[in-house]
Amino acid sequence: MWPKRQAEHKRISDALLKHSQSTRALPGASTQAARDALAMQFIASLRREDYYRVVQRKDIDPSKADPNSGVFDPERAVAYHMQNNDLEEAAWLIFLMTEFARPASGWKRLQDVYGKLGGGIWDWKTVSARS
Known part of the structure; x- marks a missing residue:
């Protein structure tokens, strides 16, 4: 886990649980481990977007x-x-x-x-x- 993203990871994992309980079941994320893995994928995507924003600001x-x-x-x-x-x-x-x-x-x-x-x-x- 990326230390700067731990709170965001928890927020996403909790949001997945809440959505699954209150809106619609998420069969692929029914366990804590599965939600944590999915949240990690979201974090990895967000990190990639952050990296690309930095790349775009520089002259190429x-x-x-x-x-x-x-x-x-x-x-x-x-x-x-x-x-x-x-x-x-x-x-x-x-x-x-x-x-x-x-x-x-x-x-x-x-x-x-x-x-x-x-x-x-x-x-x-x-x-x-x-x-």
Whole structure:
């Protein structure tokens, strides 16, 4: 448990119990352990959102958005596209991040696909033109 989030974790877990008792049963969260696990997932998501807000506030080097640059970082690439008002490219990259979830090898599969195995960028403009 993240020490700064213990109170929030308890609040969420308690809210899940209250909802289950007063509004509608939550079969997947019927035990304290299950509610605690679900609350932990909520906390992890909130932490991720906090982290991403910090990333979005910083200037992003364009090379972070280029899958063939050697320093590609898909999370920063999304922020870069958002900062440059390219919402479609940001959304496309988020879709690819979801599709090619970060395995132990990092974002290599995503980088290979988005970067056309080093032969360009399979960006939204390219993909949507072929639909």
